[in-house]
Amino acid sequence: MVVDRAILDRWLPTVGKPARYVGNEWNSVCKPWDEATVRMVLAYPDVYEVGMSNVGLQILYDIVNRRSEALLERAFAPWPDMEAVMREQGIPLYALESRRSLAEFEVIGFTLPYELNLTNVLNMLDLAGLPVRAAERDESMPLVIAGGSGAYHPEPMADFIDAFVVGEGEEVLLEVLDVVHAARSTHQDREGMLRALACVPGVYVPCLYAASYGADGHLADMRPTVPEAQMPVVKRVVDPLPPPPTKMVVPYVQPVHDRGMIEIMRGCTQGCRFCQAGMIYRPLRERSVDEIVEAVGEILCETGDPEVALISLSSADHSQIREVIEGILHRHAHPPTSVTLPSLRTDAFSVELAQLFQGIRRSGLTFAPEAGSQRLRDTINKKVSEQDLLRAVEAAFANGWQRVKLYFMIGLPGETDEDVQAIVDLVRQVIEIGFRHHRKKANVSVTVSTLVPKPHTPFQWHPLIDKETLQRRQAILRRGLRGRNIRLNTHGAQDSLLEAVISRGDRRLGAVIERAWRSGARFDAWGEQFKWQAWLDAFAQEGIDPEVEARRERAAGEWLPWDHISCGVSKDYLRAESDRGDNGSITRDCREGCTHCGAREALGCEGGR
Amino acid sequence: MSERTIDRMRLTFSVGDEVKYISHLDLLRAWERILRRAGLPLAYSQGFNPHPRIVIAMPLPVGCTGATEMVDVYLEEVLEPVPVISALAPALPVGIKVSSATRVPTGESALPNQICGAEYRLSLAEVSLDHISQRVSELVAMERCEVTFRRKTFDLRPLIGALSVRTGPSGTIIDALLLRSASGRIGRPDVLLEALDLAAHARGVHRERIVFGEAG
Numbered sequence: 001m002v003v004d005r006a007i008l009d010r011w012l013p014t015v016g017k018p019a020r021y022v023g024n025e026w027n028s029v030c031k032p033w034d035e036a037t038v039r040m041v042l043a044y045p046d047v048y049e050v051g052m053s054n055v056g057l058q059i060l061y062d063i064v065n066r067r068s069e070a071l072l073e074r075a076f077a078p079w080p081d082m083e084a085v086m087r088e089q090g091i092p093l094y095a096l097e098s099r100r101s102l103a104e105f106e107v108i109g110f111t112l113p114y115e116l117n118l119t120n121v122l123n124m125l126d127l128a129g130l131p132v133r134a135a136e137r138d139e140s141m142p143l144v145i146a147g148g149s150g151a152y153h154p155e156p157m158a159d160f161i162d163a164f165v166v167g168e169g170e171e172v173l174l175e176v177l178d179v180v181h182a183a184r185s186t187h188q189d190r191e192g193m194l195r196a197l198a199c200v201p202g203v204y205v206p207c208l209y210a211a212s213y214g215a216d217g218h219l220a221d222m223r224p225t226v227p228e229a230q231m232p233v234v235k236r237v238v239d240p241l242p243p244p245p246t247k248m249v250v251p252y253v254q255p256v257h258d259r260g261m262i263e264i265m266r267g268c269t270q271g272c273r274f275c276q277a278g279m280i281y282r283p284l285r286e287r288s289v290d291e292i293v294e295a296v297g298e299i300l301c302e303t304g305d306p307e308v309a310l311i312s313l314s315s316a317d318h319s320q321i322r323e324v325i326e327g328i329l330h331r332h333a334h335p336p337t338s339v340t341l342p343s344l345r346t347d348a349f350s351v352e353l354a355q356l357f358q359g360i361r362r363s364g365l366t367f368a369p370e371a372g373s374q375r376l377r378d379t380i381n382k383k384v385s386e387q388d389l390l391r392a393v394e395a396a397f398a399n400g401w402q403r404v405k406l407y408f409m410i411g412l413p414g415e416t417d418e419d420v421q422a423i424v425d426l427v428r429q430v431i432e433i434g435f436r437h438h439r440k441k442a443n444v445s446v447t448v449s450t451l452v453p454k455p456h457t458p459f460q461w462h463p464l465i466d467k468e469t470l471q472r473r474q475a476i477l478r479r480g481l482r483g484r485n486i487r488l489n490t491h492g493a494q495d496s497l498l499e500a501v502i503s504r505g506d507r508r509l510g511a512v513i514e515r516a517w518r519s520g521a522r523f524d525a526w527g528e529q530f531k532w533q534a535w536l537d538a539f540a541q542e543g544i545d546p547e548v549e550a551r552r553e554r555a556a557g558e559w560l561p562w563d564h565i566s567c568g569v570s571k572d573y574l575r576a577e578s579d580r581g582d583n584g585s586i587t588r589d590c591r592e593g594c595t596h597c598g599a600r601e602a603l604g605c606e607g608g609r
Numbered sequence: 610m611s612e613r614t615i616d617r618m619r620l621t622f623s624v625g626d627e628v629k630y631i632s633h634l635d636l637l638r639a640w641e642r643i644l645r646r647a648g649l650p651l652a653y654s655q656g657f658n659p660h661p662r663i664v665i666a667m668p669l670p671v672g673c674t675g676a677t678e679m680v681d682v683y684l685e686e687v688l689e690p691v692p693v694i695s696a697l698a699p700a701l702p703v704g705i706k707v708s709s710a711t712r713v714p715t716g717e718s719a720l721p722n723q724i725c726g727a728e729y730r731l732s733l734a735e736v737s738l739d740h741i742s743q744r745v746s747e748l749v750a751m752e753r754c755e756v757t758f759r760r761k762t763f764d765l766r767p768l769i770g771a772l773s774v775r776t777g778p779s780g781t782i783i784d785a786l787l788l789r790s791a792s793g794r795i796g797r798p799d800v801l802l803e804a805l806d807l808a809a810h811a812r813g814v815h816r817e818r819i820v821f822g823e824a825g
Contacts, residue, residue: 005626009813013672013799018630026642026702252631252639304642304700335651336659 003091003099011089015081019253020048023074023096026250027302029065030097036071038181040064040107041095045120046523048076052249053257055311056111056148060169062245070177073097073105074249077120078127080522080529086127093127102128106180108142109165109173112150112157115502116495116525119517121146122160132514134162134207139190143180143197147173151204152235152280153455153562156502158206159510163197165204166565167235168266170242172202198228202236204565205229211507219506222564232566239605241266241285246298250305259340260305264292264324268313269590272370273381273581274409276454277313279574280567282599284590289320293327300332307338316345316353319591325356346384351395364403364445365396372422376412378584381577386426393430397437404430404444410473411451411465411496413581420473423448424480431485443485448477450496454503455562456569458577461554464500467493467547494532498524500550506561512538568599613685614652614662617713618693619720620682624675627704633668639702640665640680646700649693650686666720666819667727667789670799675816681713681720725822726770726788729798732813734780741781742774744805758800765804767825768796780812789824 012018033039042060044051051057057074064072073095078086085091092101102108102124110121122132125144131137134144146157147165154164165172179200183193198205208229214220224231244262267284268277287295296308310324318324321341328339339357344350346367354365369389371377377384396404408423427446434442450470453459465473474490481488502509515538516531523529539546554560556575563571573596580587587595594600624636631639640663644651653659662683669675690710697707717723733741748754754766770786783805787796798816802808 006812009626009672012630013811017632018671019628019632019635022627022630024627024703026639026646250639250642252628252635254635254638258638301646304645306641306645335645335661336653338658 001092001101001104003094003101005099007089007091008099011085011091015085016079017048017253020076021078021082021096025252026304027247028074028097028249029061029072031065031071033071033098033100037069038107038177038184039071039073039105040109040177041073041075041102041105043075043102043108043110043121043124045077045110045112045117045124046114046525047079048251049253049255051076051111052251052253053255054111054113055261055263056169058245058248058261059263060109060173061249062247063170063242064173064177067174069181070174075102075124077117077124077523083123083127083522092129093124103130103142105142106184107177108144110144110146110161111148112146113148114525115150115156115499117523118150118157118502118513119521119524121157122514122517123522125160132160132517134160137162137190139193143193145176149276149280152276152565152567153503154204154206154565155211155507155561156505156509156513158507159514161206162194163203163205164233165236166202166233167567168238169236170238172200172236175200176203195226195228198226198230201230202233203230204233206507209564219559219561221559222561232564234566234602235280235568237283237568237603237605239283239285241287243291244287244295246295247302248299250303257309257342259307259309259338260296260299260303261309261311262292262295262299263287263312264310264315264318264321265312269317270314270383271381271577271587271590271595273379273458273577274370274412274451274454275313276457279456279569279597281313282568282597283603283605286318289323289327292324293331296328297332300337306336307340309340309342311342313343314345315341315343316347316350317591321353322356325353329356346392347388348391348395351392351399354396355399364405365401366405366407367392368407369426370407370409371412371419372408372424372426373419375584376415376419376422378586379414379581380409380412381581381587383586383589389426390429390433393433397434397442402434402438402441402443404434406430406444406446408446408448409451410448410477411470413459413462415465415473417473417476420476421480424477427481427486431483434485440485443487445487445489446477446481447489448474449491450493452496452500452503455560456567456574458574458581460504460560460574461556461558461578463553464497464550466551492527495525495530497546497550498532498535501544501546504554504561505549508542508544512542512544515541566602568597568602570598570602573597614683614715616684616687617715617717618682618684618688618690619711619713620680620693620697620707621709621711622678622680622705622707624669624673624678625704625706626674628702629669629674629704630671632671633665636669637663637665639705640682643697643700643702643705644682647696649682649688649696650684652683652685664720667724667795669816670797670814673729673798673814673816677708677818678816679720679819683715687712723821724789724819725824726786726796726820728817728820729785729787730815730817731783731785731798731802731811732777732780732815733783733807733810734812736781736807736810738774738776738781741783741805741807744807745772745774745783748772748805754804756800756804758797763794765796765800768794769801770796786820791824793824
């Protein structure tokens, strides 16, 4: 069913930002429905403005739509005002390009970027008129797949998703579409198609694995139940990186990151022990200066964007970052083009780089020392000294920036109140430097988030900080960081708790997620939408205590709910890194020599430049 | 204004159904991108955050299509209208068409200040012609008509230039001339529909023409 334009015209004027629900953007691709042999919709479980800032979505949209026989459209989570209209008027969730219900596609592919938007996945399936549980869907319905960082710890969503695609999607997504097309054209049943998918490297079909639980109630084991199911499922990587997309969709509704994007490298060599992205996106692969400069030129021409962001996990680490920036500014000086580097390192070199850009001074420079004391920075393997930070800040203020943003975390392993006081002392030193250069105009914005231990990181066994300690330490920050020139942001205890439980949960959490969604949980990451009571009730009804789950230290030998998924980095390496963290030992950047995490061997790729 | 501005070009364009839900600010963003894709020599402000000078005649209410919208674009080169139109053609998204380009003296007052109002065509359905005519007569007969828009209350009556009702191809049409006051207040078609108590019957609002003249 194609949603009637007249009914949208009747109701869209009554909702906020109606252009979210219309499409027709520059570079969007509307292929004839009947000419495609396999049709997929990429479903992003957050609002349009957030989803359209995601580079992964633009990459897959480009790759699939280049194929003549395939079609890839887009859908986003409708904001609650639009959801109410859709439910009242019987409008199904539709793809922006064809205005067809999601139920008409052969494949619905969700991106799972974050734990706190999983309820939106269920809501989007429901709005398309589909059963949220995979077991209740049949051959007449779309295959529901999911990728993104959430696919590396998929168990909480195992009840809802037919197949997870683990790792980088550029190649494997096309293989998945081939399997779906073959299954559809031979009228294979659902089980047959799922078994065929399970044979594709990197694809995890949760219903083909059985979980067993120990007497202590913890997960004890995950085993395949059919020969096709891989054990472990090893993530997919592409090496070298394929050409970046340049004909990117240009949103009309201002996206959260309003600029062109080019991924200059993938992977990160720093080895910060809390960072999931740093572990799961190994190995490092860089794009060459020529390829980047050339692609930026194409992006500027194809989109008309006045600004382009050089994205990666740590862009200042690109081995030729200076040449990249100079090349772009030289080649694309007219009309004026802004370059941004969203992830600076905490050192004077980064400030030097920032000086090369135009148009950034207004927004302030951001540094992430992550911990206040040297001891804790050693624990997390953040190789930044107090001197590095102070030099970087000095350089920033001296070169005209009046505002510096600092990121820290609390709840780190082995943390004491003194370590938190060290954040206060460090910020005080920073603002004093600011005063020296700009008097009362200087200001510092400090964000202190709560460490949520993540799967596939050395901290995956660690407990979430307990509520009382968190409150006490946040109070230290609030007391110490008063004043007009300092702005302090901290994270809510409840969202961190929920994120901690979901990110390390096993498949029994599916029932909790479903209950919370049925009681109205949506957009859990959006402060005012967060319905904590719905979650508390759902946990209680399923007999799971979130406090216990989040704050339980996992035993070294315990089977973790993501142990059947491999990102290449071995569990032994993560354990060794955890121990080194406890001892305050630094592990070198892997550009300085391999640290033997296992990724190269497991993934069969060299990486590097 | 940029020191390098040496020319000003007025583009007349239409806004179709495909792009009618874009907000005014987002349409400005879209124009910057269209003009950059077209490779036109936009004049940028100086400083750390250079901005092109692009001035739209009158915000188009969200959900409204427009037949002859206008935008002034400041350039740092003198160009003839025809090549400008050719350069724009491949850069325009579906739903936006440019019908003409005209050079305008750079010193002329800003485009929005030259506008005194606009003509709208409001399509209505599932309501009788008689009922609409009666509502319109009542409104026209009023001396004052207090309305509230974005939490501000004001008198809509002096912003109504002309109102007439006719039968259209599928329902009834109100033709409305809505004015811009000297203080800058603009008569809006959605506010008019609210005042007529007909908003629930609206099936499309189209701006036919922007009217030049001194605001009253």
